[in-house]
Amino acid sequence: MTARVHRRALLCALAALTATALPAAPARAAPPPALRFGACPDSVPDPPAPERVECARLSVPLDWAHPGGPHIEIAVSRVRASGSPAERRGSLLVNPGGPGGSGLPYAVTKRAKLPQSVRRAYDVIGFDPRGVGKSAPADCGPMGGLFDSPGADPVPTGPVAERTYLASLRDLADDCAAAARDRLPHLSTEQTARDMDAIRAALGERRTNFLGVSYGSYLGAAYIARFPHHTGRMVLDSVVGPRDWYDFDVLQSRALLRQRDTFFTWTATHGDRFGLGHSAAAVRRAYLRVRERLAEQPVQAFGPAEFDRAVYRALGRTERWAGLADGLRTYLRDGSTDGLRPETDFDGPASRNYEAANRLVKCADGPGPTPREIVTDIRRTRRIDPQPVLTGMEASSCAYWHHRPAHRTRLGSPEAPPVLLVASAHDPVTPAEGARQLRRLLPGSRLITLDNDYSHGVFASRGNACVDDNVAAYLVEGTVPPTDRRCAGPGLPEAP
Structure with missing residues (x-):
C-alpha cells in the first residue's frame, strides 16, 4: 500500500472518528419572515393624522436554545418615519420599562414626545415583550x-x-x-433580547437602534451583551444598573425614603x-x-x-x-x-x-x-x-x-459601539449610581445627567432642551458627546 493510500485511509478514519465523537451542532432557528403589518388592536391609540400605526405578529421560539420546540407570538407595532428617504436612519425599537410594561402602544405615545428630527428619521417600533400584553401574556x-x-x-x-x-x-x-x-x-430578559434581534431581522435592518427607559435600559444592556455587532444607536434612559434584581429593589427602597423626606x-x-x-x-x-x-x-x-x-x-x-x-x-x-x-x-x-x-x-x-x-x-x-x-x-x-436560573443576566460588551446613557440626578426609582456603574461596562459610551431633578424618565419626558438636543444629535447624526454631560435641571416644582 502506497503512502498516499495510507494517508487517505488515515484521513477517512479520522473523519469517521470525528463524526461520532463530536456532538451535533445545535439547531438554528430559521430566519424570520418579513413582518406583515395590518390593523392594530384597540389597546393601541391612533397617532395624529396623517400618520398611522400598524401592527404585526412574529413567531419566535419559546426557548431560543431549542428553536425547533414550541413557539410564541410577539406583537409588534410601527409608526413610520415622517421625513424624506434621505432623512431616514432606520427603525428605532422602544421599550417603556417594567418588567411588564406594554410596548405596543408605546410606539405611538412615546413617538409623540420625541424631537421632530427623530420622528422624521426613524420608524418607531413598539413591541410587547414575551409574557406581556398581546405577546403570550403571563398570568x-x-x-x-x-x-x-x-x-x-x-x-x-x-x-x-x-x-x-x-x-x-x-x-x-x-x-x-x-x-x-x-x-x-x-420569560427572561435574555430571551426577550433574542426576540428583539428577531424583530430586527424581520424588519430587514442590519443593526438595532433602541430607546429603552427604566427596565428598558436593562433590556438594552442585555441585547448589547448578546449582540454587540448588531448594536446600533442605543439610548438607555433612567438606567437600572448591573445588579441582581433583589439588590436593585433594596437600593430603590432606600432611595424612596430619601425622596419621601424631600417630599x-x-x-x-x-x-x-x-x-x-x-x-x-x-x-x-x-x-x-x-x-x-x-x-x-x-x-x-x-x-x-x-x-x-x-x-x-x-x-x-x-x-x-x-x-x-x-x-x-x-x-x-x-x-x-x-x-x-x-x-x-x-x-x-x-x-x-x-x-x-x-x-x-x-x-x-438571576438568583x-x-x-x-x-x-x-x-x-x-x-x-x-x-x-x-x-x-x-x-x-x-x-x-x-x-x-x-443558572447564571445572572449578562449586561454590556466592550465590543459594542458607544451608547448614550441618561439619568436624573435624584431619580428614586432608578438611582443615578446605576447609570455610572453600567457606563463602566460600555467603553466609549457617554452619560448625560440631568442635575437638580427628582423624577423618573428623562429624554423626551422632562422637556429639557439640553438633554433632548444631545440625544437627538446622537440618534440622528451619530454624534457622541466628547465627554459626559451635565444638564441644568428644573429643581422642585412650584405648588399649583
Missing part, C-alpha cells in the same frame, strides 16, 4: 393574595408578621409556577397651600396618621397596601406630589380616599398581567435572595425609617421560585 392567578382588597400590610413588624410575609411570598411563587408551568424559565420638606414649604404643616416633621406626622388610620380601618377596600402603592407611584414623578399632598389633606379632613386612589385599576387585567410578568422576568434573570436575607434587609430598612415603602420589592418572591 399568576391570585399571586399569594397580592390582589386582595384591602391587602395585608406590606411592611411586617415583628416575628409573626415576618413569617406571614414570607408565607405570602411562597404562595406567590407557587401561584406563578402553577400558572406559567413550562414557560417559567423562558415632606417640599410640602412644608407650601404649608399654606396644603395645610399639612409648616415643617417636614409636621408633614411626616400627618402622613403617618393617614397610614395608621387606614391600617386600623380601611376605607372602601383601601388600606395600607393600597396607600403604599399610591405613595410609590407619586414619589417617582414630582408633578404627582401636589396630588399626593392634597389626597393626604382630604383624608384627614373628611375621611375620603378619593384623592389617593390611582386612576388605573390595580385589579384589572392589564395590572394583573403587569404584576405577573414583573415577577416572572425578575426571577428568570434570588434567601428568606433570611429578606428579613434582615427589611429590619435594616426599618432601622433607617420605621415606616418604609416596600412596594417595589418584587424580587423578594424569587426566594421561593420553582426554577433557579
Whole structure:
C-alpha cells in the first residue's frame, strides 16, 4: 500500500472518528419572515393624522436554545418615519420599562414626545415583550393574595408578621409556577433580547437602534451583551444598573425614603397651600396618621397596601406630589380616599398581567435572595425609617421560585459601539449610581445627567432642551458627546 493510500485511509478514519465523537451542532432557528403589518388592536391609540400605526405578529421560539420546540407570538407595532428617504436612519425599537410594561402602544405615545428630527428619521417600533400584553401574556392567578382588597400590610413588624410575609411570598411563587408551568424559565430578559434581534431581522435592518427607559435600559444592556455587532444607536434612559434584581429593589427602597423626606420638606414649604404643616416633621406626622388610620380601618377596600402603592407611584414623578399632598389633606379632613386612589385599576387585567410578568422576568434573570436575607434587609430598612415603602420589592418572591436560573443576566460588551446613557440626578426609582456603574461596562459610551431633578424618565419626558438636543444629535447624526454631560435641571416644582 502506497503512502498516499495510507494517508487517505488515515484521513477517512479520522473523519469517521470525528463524526461520532463530536456532538451535533445545535439547531438554528430559521430566519424570520418579513413582518406583515395590518390593523392594530384597540389597546393601541391612533397617532395624529396623517400618520398611522400598524401592527404585526412574529413567531419566535419559546426557548431560543431549542428553536425547533414550541413557539410564541410577539406583537409588534410601527409608526413610520415622517421625513424624506434621505432623512431616514432606520427603525428605532422602544421599550417603556417594567418588567411588564406594554410596548405596543408605546410606539405611538412615546413617538409623540420625541424631537421632530427623530420622528422624521426613524420608524418607531413598539413591541410587547414575551409574557406581556398581546405577546403570550403571563398570568399568576391570585399571586399569594397580592390582589386582595384591602391587602395585608406590606411592611411586617415583628416575628409573626415576618413569617406571614414570607408565607405570602411562597404562595406567590407557587401561584406563578402553577400558572406559567413550562414557560417559567423562558420569560427572561435574555430571551426577550433574542426576540428583539428577531424583530430586527424581520424588519430587514442590519443593526438595532433602541430607546429603552427604566427596565428598558436593562433590556438594552442585555441585547448589547448578546449582540454587540448588531448594536446600533442605543439610548438607555433612567438606567437600572448591573445588579441582581433583589439588590436593585433594596437600593430603590432606600432611595424612596430619601425622596419621601424631600417630599415632606417640599410640602412644608407650601404649608399654606396644603395645610399639612409648616415643617417636614409636621408633614411626616400627618402622613403617618393617614397610614395608621387606614391600617386600623380601611376605607372602601383601601388600606395600607393600597396607600403604599399610591405613595410609590407619586414619589417617582414630582408633578404627582401636589396630588399626593392634597389626597393626604382630604383624608384627614373628611375621611375620603378619593384623592389617593390611582386612576388605573390595580385589579384589572392589564395590572394583573403587569404584576405577573414583573415577577416572572425578575426571577428568570438571576438568583434570588434567601428568606433570611429578606428579613434582615427589611429590619435594616426599618432601622433607617420605621415606616418604609416596600412596594417595589418584587424580587423578594424569587426566594421561593420553582426554577433557579443558572447564571445572572449578562449586561454590556466592550465590543459594542458607544451608547448614550441618561439619568436624573435624584431619580428614586432608578438611582443615578446605576447609570455610572453600567457606563463602566460600555467603553466609549457617554452619560448625560440631568442635575437638580427628582423624577423618573428623562429624554423626551422632562422637556429639557439640553438633554433632548444631545440625544437627538446622537440618534440622528451619530454624534457622541466628547465627554459626559451635565444638564441644568428644573429643581422642585412650584405648588399649583
